[in-house]
Amino acid sequence: MTVVTRFAPSPTGYLHVGGARTALYSWLYAKSQGGKFVLRIEDTDIERSTQEAIDAILEGMEWLGLTWDDGPYYQTKRFDRYKEIVQQMLDEGKAYKCFMPLDELDAIREEQKAKGEKPRYPGTWRDRTDHPEDMPYVVRFKNPQEGSVVINDHIRGRIEISNSELDDLIIQRSDGVPTYNFCVVVDDWDMGITHVVRGEDHINNTPRQINILQALGAPIPEYAHVSMILGDDGKKLSKRHGAVGVMQYRDDGYLPEALLNYLVRLGWSYGDQEIFSKEEMIKLFNLDAISSSASAFNTEKLQWLNQHYMKTLPASEVAKHLIWHFEQAGVNTQNGPALEDIIAIQAERVKTLKEMVEISRYFYEEYEDFDENAAKKHLRPVAKQPLEVVAAKLAAITEWNAENIHAAINAAAEELEVGMGKVGMPLRVAVTGSGNSPSLDVTLQLIKQSDVEQRINKALKYIADRENS
Structure with missing residues (x-):
């Protein structure tokens, strides 16, 4: 099978x-x-x-x-098939026309509720043949009145429902449109469905559908109702x-x-x-x-799983999704580093691709303003000299790569006789606009050398403006 x-x-x-x-x-x-x-x-x-x-x-x-x-498949395109089966069931006495007006049925149900009974159709037209002419009717399935339906559910085990709990289901409305429970049965039969996996909210539908399948002589699928x-x-x-x-x-x-x-x-x-x-x-x-x-x-x-996959899937696969997010954010990635390179250095730092876009904008576009807190802390007058010295070292690099960039930052710190942080943090804020980024050598490597120079000059102007204000 x-x-x-x-x-x-x-x-x-x-x-x-x-x-x-x-x-x-x-x-x-x-x-x-x-x-x-x-x-x-x-x-x-x-x-x-x-x-x-x-x-x-x-x-x-x-x-x-x-x-x-x-x-x-679309059920609305299969109405002819459903109507064919409805007529077949009418002809075989497995379904019948019910002419009970809706207000009469509502009154019966209200009376049943008042007595503490389960509201249900009483089967008034089940065996009648005195059909009135020119009156609207629904078609009901003749549900078995004895025995029970047993479902050996893959998830819930054995479920048994007495047929006495089920009334005669409407399978075609008065406007000729077949009902959900009936369409499902015909579809599952025609499409050869062997296993039905669906939500637990369908458990009440299953015995009704099984009874109709049995009436049609159709095979019964196995069921699994998910919580x-x-x-x-x-x-x-x-x-x-x-x-x-x-x-x-x-x-x-x-x-x-x-x-x-x-x-x-x-x-x-x-x-x-x-x-x-x-x-x-x-x-x-x-x-x-x-x-x-x-x-x-x-x-x-x-989020934990998402970060795992950002880090472990081939970067080319992640990039197929990341490009969409950059486009949604209005960021043009044509004139910047390969997305795979961004993923390699940023995946550890974020939980979603949307966050990755937000912390990676500076690779592709000029930031408008410095992060206020980072600038106040790191772009002070004392940072002017370190920025000027490191700018000169970076400008002298003939092959723009992480190793040479790292050496230039080290050389600036040594010349100034200061710790790496005194050079690195002002440089980071100058180039990225904020105080957070991956290591400076790999970050700067992915930005054009001329852009790095331009951004350092922007930071120096910011420092000068603060001094003069």
Whole structure:
């Protein structure tokens, strides 16, 4: 049997992290079994579904690298197929037309609630044949009235639901539009889905869907219902916890490898291992190893993983993402050092690519103002001579590299008979505009020699202006 899994989001909003984790688990299981992964867009909620949301889902999946083998399929393009199956079920007596007005059904449910009963459709039209003409109707599935549905869930174990708990589900609305639970059944059957991985909020839908599949004589998939993701305060993850949409994590400077690694561990584990390449995830992943407990999102852990990947992935891979962030910040990187060189010296110093851009601007553009605190501390009159001496040493370098730059700074300190800090810190503020940077030799090496000279002159003018003010 070829394993076929699916991810079937509703396009009513962005791809959130819970959905992304479900997609990842589904994708990993298919890949680990040498199977197929299907992407299906469940857009039957026509009023709330938008093209913008569809685009966001596709963009999020592509950014994460969760490529699909079949699809994307759209339910709204399969209405003829659904209506064909509805008619087949009517003809076979497995479904029926219900003419009960909505206000009558609402009144019955209110009465049931008042008696402390579970609100449900009473089956009024289940066996009637006296159908009125020209009256609107819905089509209901004839749910079995005896026995129970047993789900051997990969995550939750054995779940049993009595059929007496389930009423006759509407499978086609009065406007002729098929309902979600029915479309899912037909899709899973037609697409040969063998394993359904989805959120625990679908557990109540599963017995209904299994009963319809059985009525159609269709194979029953295996199910795995994943627990929800909580915020670090123990409450359901929402916007108040920060970014919850996948692409927001991209915008905030995270690498897809870091988010995938974080999400896979948010419910699944393999011993004490924390870091997983995508290849390792595929090799080791098992549905039965997913925890049934809710998982708490920890941004600090995600940041730790993100820094790990910034440091360990090939710099050329990181650069593909970093360039996007520079562009978003309006920084032109054409006339400056290679991004791979920036990554090599900055990855240890930041947690996100967005932060890397902010602390690396001076490599590509002239800073407007000095950091106020750094300038007050290090660009004082006493720094004038060290800056002039080191400027002369740097100007004399014929081959601009870290070794020669380091030697020039040392020579300036020796000539002035001062510690390296007395030369280095004013020079750092002069060249970068702030008091923080990687080591001066590698920093200056990545800036044009003429630009370094120009920035030292800018610092000397700043010192002179302060003296004269």
